[in-house]
Amino acid sequence: MLTNALATVVRELQSALGKRHVLWAPEDMLGYEYDATIDRARPDAVAFPANAEEVAAVVRITRRHDVPVVPRGSGTGLAGGALAARGGVLCVLTRMNRILELDPANRVAVVEPGVINLALQDAAAAHGLLYAPDPSSQRICTLGGNIATNAGGPHTLAHGSTVNHVLGLEVVLPDGRITWLGGRQLDAPGPDLRGLFVGSEGTLGIVTKICVRLVPVQAAVRTMLADFESVEAASEAVSAVIRRGVIPVALEMMDHEIIAAVEHVLHIGYPLDAGAVLLIEVEGLRESVEADAAQVVAACREQGAREVRVAESEAERARLWEGRKAGIGAIGTVTPNFYLLDGVVPRTRLPEVMRGVAELTARYGFRVANIFHAGDGNLHPNIMFDELQPGATAKVLELGGEIMRLCVDAGGSITGEHGVGQEKRSYMEWIFGPEDLRAMERVRLGFGASELFNPCKILPTGHGCGQAHAADARRHLATPGVYL
Numbered sequence: 001m002l003t004n005a006l007a008t009v010v011r012e013l014q015s016a017l018g019k020r021h022v023l024w025a026p027e028d029m030l031g032y033e034y035d036a037t038i039d040r041a042r043p044d045a046v047a048f049p050a051n052a053e054e055v056a057a058v059v060r061i062t063r064r065h066d067v068p069v070v071p072r073g074s075g076t077g078l079a080g081g082a083l084a085a086r087g088g089v090l091c092v093l094t095r096m097n098r099i100l101e102l103d104p105a106n107r108v109a110v111v112e113p114g115v116i117n118l119a120l121q122d123a124a125a126a127h128g129l130l131y132a133p134d135p136s137s138q139r140i141c142t143l144g145g146n147i148a149t150n151a152g153g154p155h156t157l158a159h160g161s162t163v164n165h166v167l168g169l170e171v172v173l174p175d176g177r178i179t180w181l182g183g184r185q186l187d188a189p190g191p192d193l194r195g196l197f198v199g200s201e202g203t204l205g206i207v208t209k210i211c212v213r214l215v216p217v218q219a220a221v222r223t224m225l226a227d228f229e230s231v232e233a234a235s236e237a238v239s240a241v242i243r244r245g246v247i248p249v250a251l252e253m254m255d256h257e258i259i260a261a262v263e264h265v266l267h268i269g270y271p272l273d274a275g276a277v278l279l280i281e282v283e284g285l286r287e288s289v290e291a292d293a294a295q296v297v298a299a300c301r302e303q304g305a306r307e308v309r310v311a312e313s314e315a316e317r318a319r320l321w322e323g324r325k326a327g328i329g330a331i332g333t334v335t336p337n338f339y340l341l342d343g344v345v346p347r348t349r350l351p352e353v354m355r356g357v358a359e360l361t362a363r364y365g366f367r368v369a370n371i372f373h374a375g376d377g378n379l380h381p382n383i384m385f386d387e388l389q390p391g392a393t394a395k396v397l398e399l400g401g402e403i404m405r406l407c408v409d410a411g412g413s414i415t416g417e418h419g420v421g422q423e424k425r426s427y428m429e430w431i432f433g434p435e436d437l438r439a440m441e442r443v444r445l446g447f448g449a450s451e452l453f454n455p456c457k458i459l460p461t462g463h464g465c466g467q468a469h470a471a472d473a474r475r476h477l478a479t480p481g482v483y484l
């Protein structure tokens, strides 16, 4: 049952957006109480605006009635960022899914935030162009979500993450005003508010249009699969490749658990007896690609690779990538639940950190599957568990905290690409001092955010969200979703 205040909000939303574009029935809320991680939080209503003016109306209505509002794309986020932590209205951008302009001569595209990442890549490819950031979730995640999380992906090792490809953004500010940050050129005059906005996880406003840059598709590409006895040996090879002066466009690792899961469903032909494989891609001019590929093969062999297979055709290359892109989904076929972690460490520390992850996971009595952007030092341990086992979820979250601490102690950080969201805000104190956090809070206020604009995200403090101190992290983690 909606309270009187919420019933009024729903009525006003319906008159601004149309009745069929506002959901509020409890059974309709079930599909919106989670993203792709473990936490849950149920909204009171879900609004589906069709354009910037309607987004502004959603923001103004919720603000006028002191109701929380949270932007959301496809809900594939892995940090609880798109959850309605304090209830209120989810503003879902998936109806705004048009590619408004694709200008091959100037190599820019202008899109709405609900455009699916792969749809833009396909549209650009038709002109021999590439939108480079390619999160593994690219078949379903939205550009708006990619901007908010500053998404990475297998090919961001050489190309850089989302922030390097965004030229300008139209945004609805937390007070309902519509404005542009940046523009159509690489460098707009004045402070780089566009750069500040990318990665702010929907806490500074809602993206309603995006201008991105496109790059030419390279003339030649070589894709290799190197097979190692162990994760550690593969981790050593990551730095060995880069030490040779080659920056592959992608350098991805999959361990034996992932290989088994992928082969179980897709039969790609990955070596089932390998401890880990590296999927490595180099691209560029025809003349330089062969030389770079030879360097990669030599570096892998030097680090004990049992075999380095070079894809001989586009079909073979696509097949090798299909296994990588489907790898996380495949884990779901071999375990009832898994918790996907995202940390980052200096590349050279990967061998010891991967050893630490294996030791910690074994100590907690779980199995772990690793699939990650090794070239970026961006690890993704997937802890397999069964949430029906009493206490398992709390235990897995506690283990997640320990793994994040391991990354920080190795000179790394608590996220490489998925963001902080609701899930990791208590860890922010491991990285930032009180003055840093206050400065971030002031940025939020500077954009006009109230306490109820996407509350309980990123910062460990916030009115009505309690204090999520790092010292209390374990206690918070032991009660997932309880932040109020």
Ligand SMILES: Cc1cc2nc3c(=O)[nH]c(=O)nc-3n(C[C@H](O)[C@H](O)[C@H](O)COP(=O)(O)OP(=O)(O)OC[C@H]3O[C@@H](n4cnc5c(N)ncnc54)[C@H](O)[C@@H]3O)c2cc1C
Binding pocket: 035, 036, 070, 071, 072, 073, 074, 075, 076, 077, 078, 080, 081, 082, 093, 113, 134, 135, 136, 137, 140, 141, 142, 143, 144, 145, 146, 147, 148, 149, 150, 151, 152, 153, 154, 201, 202, 203, 205, 206, 207, 208, 328, 329, 417, 418, 421, 454
């Ligand atoms: C199988 C799998 C593989 C993945 N692989 C990768 C990967 O390789 N690299 C990577 O970076 N991530 C990856 N992810 C995580 C996720 O797909 C990305 O974070 C993605 O950018 C989220 O997009 P979304 O549309 O699903 O956003 P949502 O999950 O809906 O939202 C994510 C965040 O963005 C905010 N947001 C959404 N839309 C807007 C908007 N229009 N304006 C302002 N804020 C907004 C939300 O409030 C939230 O904080 C993966 C996830 C899965 C499930």
